[in-house]
Amino acid sequence: MAEPKLRILQVMRAPVGGLFRHVADLTRALSEMGHDVGLVVDSLANDAQTESKLGALLPYASLGIHRFAMPRVLGRGDLVTPLGVRKLAKSLDIDVLHGHGAKGGFYARLARMGGGKAIAVYTPHGGVLHFSRASRSGRIFHRLERLLMGQTGAIIFESAYAQKTYSALIGEPTCPTRIIHNGLTPDEFVPVPPDADAADFVFVGELRDLKGIHVLAEALVGVHRPDGQPATLTLAGDGPDRAALVEQITRLNLTDRITLPGAQPARAMFSRGRCIIVPSLAESLPYIVLEAAAARLPVIATNVGGIPEIFDGSAESLIPPSDVPALQQAMQRVLDDPQAAQAEMEIRLARIESAFSLANMAGQIEALYQLLLVKT
Structure with missing residues (x-):
């Protein structure tokens, strides 16, 4: 009936x-x-x-x-x-x-x-x-x-x-x-390949302390590509701590390495970076992690909230919140060993396809x- x-x-x-x-x-x-x-x-x-x-x-x-x-x-x-x-x-x-x-x-x-x-x-x-x-x-x-x-x-x-x-x-x-x-909807599992000029990393979210944006900016300072060039970041979003973030970027001499396109749809930003970073200090079950993994992006995330439930099978790669050295090391590992990052992404994708x-x-x-x- x-x-x-x-x-x-x-x-x-x-x-x-x-x-x-x-x-x-x-x-x-x-x-x-x-x-x-x-x-x-x-x-x-x-x-x-x-x-x-x-x-x-x-x-x-x-x-x-x-x-x-x-x-x-x-x-x-x-x-x-x-x-x-x-x-x-x-x-x-x-x-x-x-x-x-x-x-x-x-x-x-x-x-x-x-x-x-x-x-x-x-x-x-x-x-x-x-x-x-x-x-x-x-x-x-x-x-x-x-x-x-x-x-x-x-x-x-x-x-x-x-x-x-x-x-x-x-x-x-x-x-x-x-x-x-x-x-997620079926169309969100369509891969999003990076643009030819994509940054090394991309963040999409509200620009406020709780999202770990200041930790991310500080961590980027010491991250370099295998050829020695400094790593780059697209930081998409807006919010109450944008002005403080811009001041920090200037103080750390990162203005040439960080692009701030403002608030943008998440999926539209996925092609602007080769790995997404979710450095949040607190979360529940963030869509951005699901969306990025479904789009075939490697993800660096903190061990907060329900994120370990998404990372089931690859949770050992999660990092502590507010830990600049740990985030910096995770970013460097992705640049040094992209094949390992890709293999981890495949594990996460299978998890999301079956449960989310x-x-x-x-x-x-x-x-x-x-x-x-x-x-x-």
Whole structure:
């Protein structure tokens, strides 16, 4: 017997980064499965790029794209928006409220309070897990997590690491949980060969301390090609620490060795380097590692978050975060022995092809929705 058609509202704050990538992929997949999907997003942080991204999702969002005030930190919108989302869910006869990230999960579960037939599913995507217990915001968000557990139908973790961290920070969930890894589309497994003038290395991500950009710049100083020429780097992205990074690049005399093309789509940047570097100080399960490996690029990454789950079979090559000498040595090894780097890439590719597909991700999430609705 065919599963019933669902009416699903995906709730998130800003359409940026891996969280938005996940929501966009899930929205398309659920729509193609025959479900009706709508989006709730922030009305405070919209620009031309935001509108373009959301516009591309409109054909798959049969229940529309709805905007509410969602402040980045705690603010007045946190009191008003949940009521608006609750009203919207009732008017659209929603079956599933799926909150993504700290704020999306907060709003989806608060909207569930006060009745209504919708179940609330929550995917942290790192979010609340990045708040320290020592910070005021961390204490508030962790307490909210515990208070909202009773409104949570299930929590989906994109990695075993995220599940373990959540339990350590907030407590063992009293609702059902699932580990469902992020997935890639078939076209993302098409190889991306390097351009003739590609740099030795490429970084794609937000320019902020947490991504390890300053560690990367310092490590590059002592890395050289086998012919003695200094190694080069394409550093694509934008963010709050861009100015400090530019100052560091100048101070280290790296202006001729580092190219800064600004924020760019990841796949478009893969041809601009021969090896991708993910030097993050903290992560959950970064798409960039999956995407790069699927495109047949060697990857140097830190041993943080769920990255070892992607590197299963080649995890011995992961390096400690914030370790300049270790990163420098890993970069030098790739230049000195590209055949070994290629062989490791093949191991990682096989792992990703078998365990990280979009069809698998969306299918598991849909099955969870259906199971929870049967139980209500």
